Amino acid sequence: MESDMRSIGEMGRDSGLGVSALRFYDRAGVLVPAWVDPVTGYRWYAPEQLGEARLLARLRRSGMPLADIRLVLAGWAGGETGLVPRLLDGHLRRLERGLAEAREELSTVRALLGHQETSMTTAPATTTARLTVAGGELAAALDAVRFAAGTDPELSMLGGIHFDIEGGALHLVATDRYRMAVARTSATGHDGGRVQATVPTPLADAMRALLTDGAPARLTVDGDKVELETQGRQVAGQGLGEEFPDYRRLSRLPEGRRLTLDVPALRRALAAQDGEVCVLTLTDTVTVGDDDSTGDRVGVNPAFLLDALAAGEEMLLEYVGPKAPLVLLRRDVEDAFSLLMPVSLEA
Template sequence: MHSIGEMGRDSGLGVSALRFYDRVGVLPPARVDPATGYRWYAPEQLDEARLLARLRQAGMPLADVRLVLAAWSGGDTGLVPRLLDGHLRRLERELADARGALSAVRARLGHKESTMTTTNRTARLTVPATEFAAALDSVRFAVGTDPELPVLGGILFDVEGEDLHVVATDRYRLAVARASTTGHGGERVQLTVPAPLVDAMRALLTGDSPALLTVDGDGIELQTQGRRVAGQGLGEEFPDYRRLTRLPEGRRIPLDVPALRQGLAGQDGERCALVLTDTVTVADEAFGSGSGYGYGSGSGADGDRVGVNPAFLLDALADGDDMLLEYVGPKAPLVLLRSGTGDAFSLLMPCTLDA
């Protein structure tokens, strides 16, 4: 017999997913210990679990997965190819529809780009080194690594008036921080700086001396304490982060950050459930009562539940212990703020609670 931990490790499903599939009757364990509640799986169930993992990876609906597993375990494999072929045809239709929609979007983008004019970016400003370092540290975790989206592999430097905002996003989370400046006072200037160049700048920001930041077109230079680093920005335009952060006001909940970190550290999967009451705790099981099977979260007598990537949330908590979580709604991003300041915050997209 396999324990649930062994089954999760060997099948690729994960413990929380196995608990979910037990509850919905897709893959119940062969035996549940009546005294401890521990789930035990028969050796032949490992192949079923691996098949289940592949089917869900292929995006097959749960109703069809049930039929495939029932036919598989019952020896009636004639039904399985028909279900697989039907799912493949459905995916092909959806892909054709998506291609058509994206072609129309590309056409509109091409028209918009042809009507836009390019402005010259020039700025020369002084930034307190400690403020600048803290701002970069607050957003660095959210820089993207997808080679298909190189513009997200950097940090946006957005200079307007006396403010320098630094912004990073990998689509699933977005972080914004601010540092005060002097010496610019001109029009808004934006440049996306690649992550390696940002890291080189951050390495120079070690003292209390002010840093001189110069933007000239696609070039950027930082000077401080007699040292300098310079390079080129990324050529693409960064998404409009102000639009992305325009959310209705939500319910703010103080975070017990050390306790939350401890709870998240015990999660080994790509998602877990948070329980939102007058504080925020990690649910014992990701798919517990009231969570529902859909996107985002659900409500119950024990508070709202919302699914998150535990590693992503840990990254967002890394910059301090005095923080708040703002909950807007089940499908809206979670907002993480430092108490008493709006200068640094991050957004985290909720995960589906459906395994």
């Protein structure tokens, strides 16, 4: 083996493809390593393959189908000057047609939404609630969901923690579209209807900072105003005042198989990942890496999964299927769970 060959990790870092993508393209016969160790099965790439891998990464980001990628790479490697431009032009035309069709469909959806808003009649919503919660439980619930709060300025309604009060329960919810976390804590003092408010993350963080001694806390929601008081200290501010997604509908999933997670081992393995996608192999356990076992494989964002694992020490993973969200269940916080959208392992 030549000393200047790249390992799969080095090739993934230098090309922008990532290790899981390189493994996929090897199995698909698109970018085959120059040498595979017959003992360990470890892949090694020749120096001249780096340019091909970088080209492949760009084609992948453009959304080009795998069949066309294969032909482009073959033409590029063979010096073909006629086929490759035609393939690129054809892909661009498909993207433009797809964008035009998407605009048309979304315009129809907007019209349907407008019709629905004007035709529906709803009873006046309850907007005021005063309740008491255990400070320690509220702190744990905030910690369980905070990592999933959105930061996209284009989706300001997701930039906070949603407080959903109904009966004797307070649910806290956060989502950034790619993941969602939900936790529940018991509450007393509110006998009215359902009251909801989305608390901006800075205000939610200020609330959490008050909850240091576990003393009972009084939460007041009055329209868009939210206030928390404990031990003679209080913090108050305005809610986001925008409609939050129906988290109950989003979390309605078929029952899957549950696997106990070795949280410390998973954290160590995920911390060693340097790409945006890693592979989980699910057998009787959950491990990081695309091994040769017969278990299910699912792609995840390792940073997102690390965030979810940081929320607890005793956790279960519920696996519904390769396209369904992964469900991470907490054992130490009542009714706490998080959903993590999988990442496609296909080009």
